[in-house]
Amino acid sequence: MFYRTSGQFKTSYESDQALFPIKQDMVLLVVILATMYVIFPMFASEFTYKALLVPVLIYSLASLGLNILTGYAGQLSLGTAGFMGVGAYACYKITTIFPEMNIVIALFLSGFFSAAVGVAFGLPSLRIKGFYLAIATLASQFFLVWLFEKWAWLYNYNASGAIEVRTMDIFGLVVTGPNASPMVQYYFVLGIVSVVTFAMINLTRGRYGRTWKAVRDMDIAAELVGINLMRAKLSAFAVSSYIVGIAGALMVFFWKGAAEPNLFDIPMSFQIVFIAIIGGLGSVMGNFLGAILIVALPVVLNLLPEILGISIGSATMEHVNVMVVGSLIIMFLIVEPHGLARFWALIREKLIIWPFPH
Amino acid sequence: MTVMDPTLEEVKRKAEEREVLLDLENVSLSFGGVKAITNISFNIKKGEIRAIIGPNGAGKTSMLNVINGFYQPQEGVITFNGEKRKSMKPHLAVSQGIARTFQNVALFKGMSTLDNIMAGRATRMKQNMFWQMLYWGPAQREEIEHRKKVEEIIDFLEIQHIRRTPVGTLPYGLQKRVELARALAMEPELLLLDEPMAGMNLEEKEDMSRFILDVNDQLGTTIALIEHDMGVVMDLSDRVVVLDYGRKIADGVPDEVQSNQEVIDAYLGVSH
Numbered sequence: 001m002f003y004r005t006s007g008q009f010k011t012s013y014e015s016d017q018a019l020f021p022i023k024q025d026m027v028l029l030v031v032i033l034a035t036m037y038v039i040f041p042m043f044a045s046e047f048t049y050k051a052l053l054v055p056v057l058i059y060s061l062a063s064l065g066l067n068i069l070t071g072y073a074g075q076l077s078l079g080t081a082g083f084m085g086v087g088a089y090a091c092y093k094i095t096t097i098f099p100e101m102n103i104v105i106a107l108f109l110s111g112f113f114s115a116a117v118g119v120a121f122g123l124p125s126l127r128i129k130g131f132y133l134a135i136a137t138l139a140s141q142f143f144l145v146w147l148f149e150k151w152a153w154l155y156n157y158n159a160s161g162a163i164e165v166r167t168m169d170i171f172g173l174v175v176t177g178p179n180a181s182p183m184v185q186y187y188f189v190l191g192i193v194s195v196v197t198f199a200m201i202n203l204t205r206g207r208y209g210r211t212w213k214a215v216r217d218m219d220i221a222a223e224l225v226g227i228n229l230m231r232a233k234l235s236a237f238a239v240s241s242y243i244v245g246i247a248g249a250l251m252v253f254f255w256k257g258a259a260e261p262n263l264f265d266i267p268m269s270f271q272i273v274f275i276a277i278i279g280g281l282g283s284v285m286g287n288f289l290g291a292i293l294i295v296a297l298p299v300v301l302n303l304l305p306e307i308l309g310i311s312i313g314s315a316t317m318e319h320v321n322v323m324v325v326g327s328l329i330i331m332f333l334i335v336e337p338h339g340l341a342r343f344w345a346l347i348r349e350k351l352i353i354w355p356f357p358h
Numbered sequence: 359m360t361v362m363d364p365t366l367e368e369v370k371r372k373a374e375e376r377e378v379l380l381d382l383e384n385v386s387l388s389f390g391g392v393k394a395i396t397n398i399s400f401n402i403k404k405g406e407i408r409a410i411i412g413p414n415g416a417g418k419t420s421m422l423n424v425i426n427g428f429y430q431p432q433e434g435v436i437t438f439n440g441e442k443r444k445s446m447k448p449h450l451a452v453s454q455g456i457a458r459t460f461q462n463v464a465l466f467k468g469m470s471t472l473d474n475i476m477a478g479r480a481t482r483m484k485q486n487m488f489w490q491m492l493y494w495g496p497a498q499r500e501e502i503e504h505r506k507k508v509e510e511i512i513d514f515l516e517i518q519h520i521r522r523t524p525v526g527t528l529p530y531g532l533q534k535r536v537e538l539a540r541a542l543a544m545e546p547e548l549l550l551l552d553e554p555m556a557g558m559n560l561e562e563k564e565d566m567s568r569f570i571l572d573v574n575d576q577l578g579t580t581i582a583l584i585e586h587d588m589g590v591v592m593d594l595s596d597r598v599v600v601l602d603y604g605r606k607i608a609d610g611v612p613d614e615v616q617s618n619q620e621v622i623d624a625y626l627g628v629s630h
Binding site for chain 2: 013014017019199200202203205206207208210211213214216217218220221222223224225226227228229235239282
């Protein structure tokens, strides 16, 4: 009823190719952005920022990076956390070597390091595909974590072997370190995630997106329509690792505040792969839905008994949590194997013709 | 006055007059001990429809793969547009103006018809990643300019109604047509069609034949096609080359080829 497309005629290719050809989508986006930028900060406590909002945004960003590589370009990767680590350590080194540099610039610079490392480890993709490539990226995962541990220069020869984020400010406003206000950090992360997401939506619907999807769907045919496979695959690795690297730097600088090498170990890689798959491969929005399900839902479930006034031991709740989230994942995958993003697309189709079934 | 079919001499003379677009000289291709193509020479002239026929395993598809650079022949000289070809890569062949379709439909199944055809113009789009990320200014102008071209092809092949449909869900005949559209989007000088009518019913074959003739006629594209339906081949093509076991056994206008004893033997077999 509210989601009608009738009467919205396109008279130019500009309007047909607009980001939101349907007016209602635009309204929906404005509502979501208003919620994120205005309504959440009005009510959120420090706990909400630290445990819900910021983690969801950072994991969404990392998953978006992986989705570029796996969902769009079809190159399976299990090394996401390693590349996040490269971004984090690069940002750490940049801010130590150039203490005066603005953190935003340092952040975007550190992405280039993870992009370079990503391209290097993406080289095997020119020869191998599918599961075999996944194993090759797994090697990068182990190698990078080992490197973070053994190369003392990376963590400034700290006795603890960890990197700790010092206090930094942008024009007097403290954004990192123990004194930073969670709200400021939230806005910072939200701003960067918004910008990168906007850029990726555009990139994936233009020439690069088509090239990547062509390589994913049939690489031989892609080559025969004139696509240079090497450039297509390596550009996907570069863009993907760039975003993943930024996500890693954000995670350490704006959320955790400190990091040990094992933070970037394989469990996090898997978690991000799960987010991308459950959210929907080959979709930008899916990453956010997936991150909400995998990152935010367990936190909310843990709080639920307290809110409802039921007393359950925290250990029991932990188990219940695993069971509920696990069964939800299975349920969503059975109902829609292509992920939550497809689920939303189906709902949209139904809404357009509602109340008629066809 | 009745319209007379041109005589054999007239057809031959017309073929002679045309300029050579692609020339193959003594081309041989083998995979280890298997000889796919042995010492084949023939040419494709500008503006003609050239059919490559032969029984199964004759080396027809290998021939197309050699022409568009997918296989490197071990021997022989290939001249395209007056230039001798050294080593070749498929994506370079596209930029020289050679496009092709496949025996088994090779579309990008997860993408819409529009995106598939737009992908055919990938090599022609030049705007850098920065503008692409903004989808504004030069990037948007470029996108729209190519969209216009693609829409012309969509109109030409009458596939407006499936513009937004993912091609994986389309029926086979339409998929073949989308594949032709994607090849046309490359604006090729030479279009290679590998069994464009395989698995089609009569009506779809007639549609496809009409499109092939229209492409040749209105866009002036030179076409080389592999096809098993002899009726289609003899009606459409200007000249036919016949392969058997990787060798050329006949070459000429359809009437000549049809009456060639070696061709008849190759197709029907000979008693021993």
